[in-house]
Amino acid sequence: MIDQTDKHLKEWVATIEDNITVSLEAPTDLKDKEQRVIWLYLIDLAEMTPHQESKKSNWRIFLRYLVTVSATPPEEAHRLLGKLLLATLESSEFEVEPEPIPVSLWTAFGIIPRPAFMLRVPLNTKKLDRKSKPVLNLVAHTPQR
Secondary structure, three states: OHHHHHHHHHHHHHOOOOOOOOEOOOOOOOOOOOOOOEEEEEEEEEEEEOHHHHHHHHHEEEEEEEEEOOOOOHHHHHHHHHHHHHHHHHHHOOOOEEEOOHHHHHHHHOOOOOOEEEEEEEEEEOOOOOOOOOOOOOOOOOOOO
């Protein structure tokens, strides 16, 4: 399931910008300064409570991807990131999380902080249907007068 979402995201990015590398790996500093890379790093999964109308059949899991760009000059990286951000905001499939990316994340990657955003992609899964036992007898109690 998650691999299908990865594939879909890579294909979606390819419709936004031509001739660019899309990587699912953690972002790094590029050795080839001419290379342009969009990083879509799956950082974690978040379980959401079922929606009221689909309580019986669906659980919602969100895949959270860190989205950032490597390109030179910096203006090109900013252009690409802005284009991705706008496409994400216009999409009904994806959501942008408004919280800033913690500096500790960049430290963990061993790179300097860079502009980025968190992309949230819903992953619908069917949960087991726990059916109630059928009602065999119905007893109605009425007040005595």
